[in-house]
Amino acid sequence: MFGNSIAVLSLIFSMTACAQPHYETIQSQSQTNGSEIADCSIRFIHSQNCVSWRWEKLPTESAPGALSFKIYRINAFDQSAVEVDPLSPPFVTLWMPDMGHGSSPTHVSRMDIGTYLAENVFFVMPGQWEIRFQLKDQGVVNDEAIVAITF
Numbered sequence: 001m002f003g004n005s006i007a008v009l010s011l012i013f014s015m016t017a018c019a020q021p022h023y024e025t026i027q028s029q030s031q032t033n034g035s036e037i038a039d040c041s042i043r044f045i046h047s048q049n050c051v052s053w054r055w056e057k058l059p060t061e062s063a064p065g066a067l068s069f070k071i072y073r074i075n076a077f078d079q080s081a082v083e084v085d086p087l088s089p090p091f092v093t094l095w096m097p098d099m100g101h102g103s104s105p106t107h108v109s110r111m112d113i114g115t116y117l118a119e120n121v122f123f124v125m126p127g128q129w130e131i132r133f134q135l136k137d138q139g140v141v142n143d144e145a146i147v148a149i150t151f
Contacts, residue, residue: 083114
């Protein structure tokens with residue numbers, strides 16, 4: 001009887017989940033470099049552009065880190081990933097959905113076409129976090145790609 005209750009609860013939880021985030025541990029992140037094919041598994045909601053990212057400096061409990069990321073569009077001819085600058089500068093927001101708060105603002109700078117560096121990446125407490133790659137128009141988020149991680 002107890003086993004059936006667990007099975008029913010598991011089924012209920014799986015059917016009521018509202019999102020399909022990409023959960024990753026802080027040690028294994030999507031990474032790209034010049035010799036690898038772009039990982040386009042993390043998509044923006046509206047544009048269908050994608051983002052790949054990697055840690056440049058892992059954050060610690062006492063010091064902020066940095067991450068680099070690339071934004072791509074999918075080539076219609078051969079489905080390859082082509083680096084692209086969005087129409088507005090990207091933002092990186094750190095958000096803890098279970099607690100309903102974020103962390104200190106990050107600073108994003110452009111390094112090359114479609115390539116950016118986010119600094120001041122700091123998680124204020126351990127737990128489930130989201131790294132939100134956002135595109136804004138006059139301060140309003142109009143597109144985003146979300147990576148859920150555990151820190």
